[in-house]
Amino acid sequence: MIYVANPLYDAVFKYMMEDERIAKTLLSALLQKTVIAVEMRRHEYPNISRDAISMFRVDFAATVLEDDGSKNLILIELQKTWLETETLRFR
Template sequence: MKIANPIYDIAFKYLMEDLNIAKGIIGRIINRKILEIDFKPTEYVTYIDFLDGKAGKTMRMDFRAIILNKAGEKQKVLIELQKSKKSLELKRFRNYLGDQYRRPDNIIIKRVNDKDVEELRKTKKH
């Protein structure tokens, strides 16, 4: 029997596209129970110049998940998995997070002006 080596991008990508495997691996990394996980269609392989002047390849995969937080409550989270031989600059990651937080489909709003959103929706219908 041959086993694919996940150090190679294509094998890693193949493994992580299996949502049960992704759920297990990511759950272990973040130390949380993952209730649901979706692979977002934003997998990137890019060639970049590292800080030491050398070029390299990095792979990113995005997931959206519902986890149980420490309080036992459901929480919607975005997970970006990066695979590279070298670490990337922090600025790129912060820009990515900012873009994701601006997308309405990635945000759950529970309260507005200290009022429950579901209650506000009910009062608007009447």
């Protein structure tokens, strides 16, 4: 039997995003820019019991290559909630 990890689950998503190659690939696709370097910053708010607003959040600092060749450091916050109506804010 083969088991496949589902990235919709917080633990699997967190494990995948801790791999720099995977994080750079995903963030490059989302940003439509070349990500040169990425650093995961620890910042999570889990609520396992689901009795209140529950959110999983991961912060990144990424260096991206712009079209003109310059490099910019950007801060990225990825949020994942149990319900799509629970997103608290956008940056």
